[in-house]
Amino acid sequence: MSSQETPEENLPAEQAADKNGEVAVPGEKHPFADPGLPPHEHRIQDIDERAAKRSERTVALLFTVSMLSTIGFIAAFVAIPVDKSVYIWPLGHISALNFALGMTLGSALFCIGAGAVHWARTLMSDVELVDERHAIEATPEVKAKVMEDFRQGAKDSALGRRKLIRNTMFGALALFPLSGVVLLRDLGPLPEDKLRHTLWAKGKLLVNMNTDEPLRPSDIAVGSLTFAKPEGLEEHDHGFQTEIAKAALMIVRIQPDDIKDKRELEWSHEGIVAYSKICTHVGCPVSLYEQQTHHVLCPCHQSTFDLSDGARVIFGPAGHALPQLRIGVNDEGYLEALSDFEEPVGPSFWERG
Numbered sequence: 001m002s003s004q005e006t007p008e009e010n011l012p013a014e015q016a017a018d019k020n021g022e023v024a025v026p027g028e029k030h031p032f033a034d035p036g037l038p039p040h041e042h043r044i045q046d047i048d049e050r051a052a053k054r055s056e057r058t059v060a061l062l063f064t065v066s067m068l069s070t071i072g073f074i075a076a077f078v079a080i081p082v083d084k085s086v087y088i089w090p091l092g093h094i095s096a097l098n099f100a101l102g103m104t105l106g107s108a109l110f111c112i113g114a115g116a117v118h119w120a121r122t123l124m125s126d127v128e129l130v131d132e133r134h135a136i137e138a139t140p141e142v143k144a145k146v147m148e149d150f151r152q153g154a155k156d157s158a159l160g161r162r163k164l165i166r167n168t169m170f171g172a173l174a175l176f177p178l179s180g181v182v183l184l185r186d187l188g189p190l191p192e193d194k195l196r197h198t199l200w201a202k203g204k205l206l207v208n209m210n211t212d213e214p215l216r217p218s219d220i221a222v223g224s225l226t227f228a229k230p231e232g233l234e235e236h237d238h239g240f241q242t243e244i245a246k247a248a249l250m251i252v253r254i255q256p257d258d259i260k261d262k263r264e265l266e267w268s269h270e271g272i273v274a275y276s277k278i279c280t281h282v283g284c285p286v287s288l289y290e291q292q293t294h295h296v297l298c299p300c301h302q303s304t305f306d307l308s309d310g311a312r313v314i315f316g317p318a319g320h321a322l323p324q325l326r327i328g329v330n331d332e333g334y335l336e337a338l339s340d341f342e343e344p345v346g347p348s349f350w351e352r353g
Contacts, residue, residue: 037128111172264308
């Protein structure tokens with residue numbers, strides 16, 4: 001027989017006690033009688049205020065140790081060198097920094113948890129509360145009872161009366177998140193202004209990426225696409241990948257009459273324009289050029305830029321135009337940069353503003 005078919009007189013709510021208040025026993029009339037609750041046993045803290053005070057001081061001590069451990073975590077992170085090692089039996093030689101961070105962070109977490117458990121087990125009310133089953137939809141009376149139970153629970157927790165516990169708990173919980181904030185510093189060095197500058201500077205020659213030779217204006221045909229790098233940057237250099245990811249250049253020759261943007265025309269040389277090859281969406285290399293429309297396409301997410309109109313975005317998720325490099329010709333007839341990019345290349349970043 002399912003619970004829906006069980007007669008109402010056999011439900012626990014109907015058989016908790018008889019008219020005299022005695023607990024019903026299982027039988028033919030009540031096969032599922034409620035055995036009732038065991039007698040409540042008072043804790044020593046419930047009857048002895050001195051014992052309650054000792055428990056309060058214990059909980060406060062645990063929260064205080066948590067605060068000291070958090071401060072120790074921050075101090076160890078700042079003061080202990082990364083390469084320092086210590087001998088810990090039976091672990092052997094281990095990193096002093098890792099050992100200190102693990103011990104202090106573990107102590108901070110453990111003391112918060114132990115303090116909360118000891119508080120609940122010794123000072124908060126442990127009286128069993130019985131509530132009859134009710135409909136899923138709460139009635140106004142039930143809502144009022146819930147709020148009354150909540151107020152009673154707050155009162156039983158003694159949070160307002162046990163100010164020492166309350167204040168030390170708030171202190172422990174407020175200080176502990178600082179450990180995570182300090183750990184953020186270990187994600188790596190701050191970028192400072194490195195993302196705003198490239199190897200391009202006044203007088204740097206434009207070197208063909210394929211031939212590794214400086215470029216002359218005659219080397220750039222109308223409608224062609226050429227990739228260039230700064231003079232002095234070689235593939236065997238230690239930081240080549242880092243620098244080329246910012247300095248990679250895309251050179252196109254357009255008829256001057258077809259250039260719509262005034263600044264683009266001023267920063268070009270005889271229709272030769274130089275733009276960053278790094279897409280402003282997620283940093284993919286832009287490499288697909290359409291000669292008739294002067295559009296260049298990023299193959300990753302199809303961001304499209306108009307190189308005849310300041311490389312503005314005409315399609316796709318890129319957030320801003322490709323930065324242009326101001327170029328000219330030196331006394332020997334080679335193309336050279338007249339400055340660095342005047343804005344950061346590539347995708348946006350927090351410090352860009």
